[in-house]
Amino acid sequence: MSTTDPSPPPDVRDWEAVQSSPEFQDLRHRLRSFIFPVTGLFLGWYLLYVLCATYAPAFMSAKLWGNITVGLVFGLLQFVSTFAITWWYMRFTARRFDPLSEQLREELEGGERK
C-alpha cells in the first residue's frame, strides 16, 4: 500500500510506558553514551586544530620532511579522524544499536498489525 500520507496509526499507545521500559532505557543509554562523548571528542579535536592554526602558526608551519608541514599533516589527520569516526559509528550501530532498535520496533508494531 502506498503511504503517501504516512500519518501515525490511531494513537492509543501508552508512549510513556514504552519509554520507561527497561529495553527502551537500555537502547537510549547505548545511543547517548556513544554519540555524546564522541561528539565532544571530534568537536574538541577540531577546535584544537583551529586554535593551533590561529594561534600557533609557527608550529603549524614547521616542516616535517620536504615541504610537508605539521599543519598539513594535522589537517589531513582531521580527514582521517572524520572517516574513522564514521566507520566506528557504523560498526557501533550495526552491533550495538540496530538489533535492539529493530527488535523493539517489531514488538511495538506487532500489536497493531492483523
Added chain:
Amino acid sequence: MTLAAGVEGSNPALNIGIFLVFVIITLVIVVRVSKRATSGASDFYTAGGGFTGPQNGIAISGDYLSAASFLGIAGAIALYGYDGFLYSIGFLVAWLVALLLVAELLRNTGRFTMGDVLAFRMRQRPVRAAAATSTLAVSFFYLLAQMAGAGGLVALLLDVTSKAGQSLVIAVVGVVMIAYVLIGGMRGTTWVQIIKAVLLIVGAAVMTIWVLALYGFNLSALLGDAVAKGGEAGAKLLGPGAQYGKSALTKLDFISLALALVLGTAGLPHILMRFYTVPTAKEARRSVQWAIGLIGLFYLFTLVLGYGAGALVGPAAINAAPGKANSAAPLLAYALGGTVLLGLIAAVAFATILAVVAGLTITASASFAHDIYANVIKRGEVDGKNEEVKVARITAVVIGIVAILGGILANGQNIAFLVALAFAVAASANLPTILYSLFWKRFNTSGALWSIYGGLSITVLLIVFSPVVSGKKDANGNLTASMIQGVDFHLFPLDNPGIVSIPLSFLLGYLGTVLAKEKADPARYAEMEVRALTGVGSAKASVH
C-alpha cells in the same frame, strides 16, 4: 591577454555547447523519472522516500558541493595556501554532527520539512511559522549567493561582460531550474544532483591525478613548486595565517567562522530535507556515510588542485584573470587539458549552480506550502492532497523569480559573505532548536520560539552592523571595502557572528524554556523519543 576576454584560452561557444548538452540530458532524465511519480505531496517533496542510501549520499554531495566550494576553495588555496584548506576541513567535520546527532532521529520524527520535527511536541502553528521563517531566510541567503555567483561565472567562462548579458544568463539559469523543480519535483531534482555530483567528482579526480602525475606523485615537489611560483608571499603558503593571521581581531573572526562552518551544516534546511528522501533511518545513516566519503575525497582533490593551480598557473596569472581566485580551477584546467577540459570544467561549474539552486528552491517551497500554508493558514485541513502541492509549485515559481531578480541585483556582490551568513543562521537559529527538540525533555514551545527567532535576529543584526556591510577600510584607509561604501555604522567588530550568536541562541532556547509558564508535554516527548530511536510508525517508501 585582455581582461574583457574572459579566461585565456576559453572558447565560449564550446563552453555553452557542453553546458547545453548537460541541460538537455538532465531535462530528458527529469521528464522520464517524473513519469513514475504519483501526484501526492510525498512524491513532490521527498520522491516518496524512494531513494537508496548511496543514491541519496551522492545527491547530498551534489547539493552540498556548491560552486563556492569548488571554485572558491581551490582558488583560496592557490592564492592563500593553507588558509583555504581550513575551510574545507570545517565543511567536512560538520558532517559528523549530522551523522551522530541529527540525520536518523530527524528521519524518524518528520516527513517533509524541518518544521515537522521542531513542531512535533510543541504548539503547531507558532513553531511551524518560526521554522518556516528560518528555513526561508537560510535558503534565500544561500540562493542569492549561488545566483550572484552565476553572474561572475558567466563573465569568467562565457565571455559575457555586459551587465545585461549576464542578467540574461542568470535568468536562463533560473528558468531551467524552475523547469526541473516543476517537472521533476524532488525526484527530478535529486537525479540532477546525482549526475552533477558524479561529473564534479570525476572531473576533479581526473585533474588531481593529472597534476600529481606531472610531479611524479610527489606531493612535496608540488608544494615546493607552488611556493617557488608564489614569489615573496610563497613561503607563507604552507602554513596558516596568510589570510587570517593579520591581527587578534582577524584571528577571532576566523574562529567564529570555523564554529559556524562546523555547526551550520546540520542546520541547513536543504540538507535536512534530503534525509526524508530515503525509506528508513538506516538508509539516512548510509546516506551520510556516503556523503562523508565523497565530500572528504573531493576536498582532498581541491587541496591538490589549489596548490596545482598555484604551481602550474601561478598567483600572478590568477589575480590578473577576471574573477581572480574563482578562476584558479578553470585556468588550471586550461593549463592541463586545453580548451576542451576548460569547457568541461566550465559546464560542470554551471551544472553545480543549477543543481544547488534547484535543491534550495524545492526546500523553500516545501516549507512554505507544508508549514505555512497547510498547517498555519489552513490549520492542517487542506482540501485534498493536491492542493498543498499546487501551492508548493506556485511557491517554487515565485522563489525562482525572486532568485533571478535577487541574483541580478546581487551580481558582483561578495558571495562568500552570503554563504557565511546562511551557515551562521543555520548554526544559530536551527541547530540549537533541533538538538533541544531531540534530546531535552523539558524543551517547550516558548524555548523553540526564543531560539529560532532570537538566533535569526541576533545573527542578522550582527551582520548588518558588522564591517562586512559598512566601515571596512581598504589598504589606503578609504571606506570602500564593505558592501555599502563610504559610510561607517558598524558596531560589531567581527565579519562572522557565530562566536556570539551560536552560544546566545543556545542560551535563549534554555531561558525561553525555563521561564515559560507552559510546561513541555511529557507524553509527546515520550512518543517523539520512542519514534526517533526505533522508527515506529515512520513513513515507508511509496515506491513498490
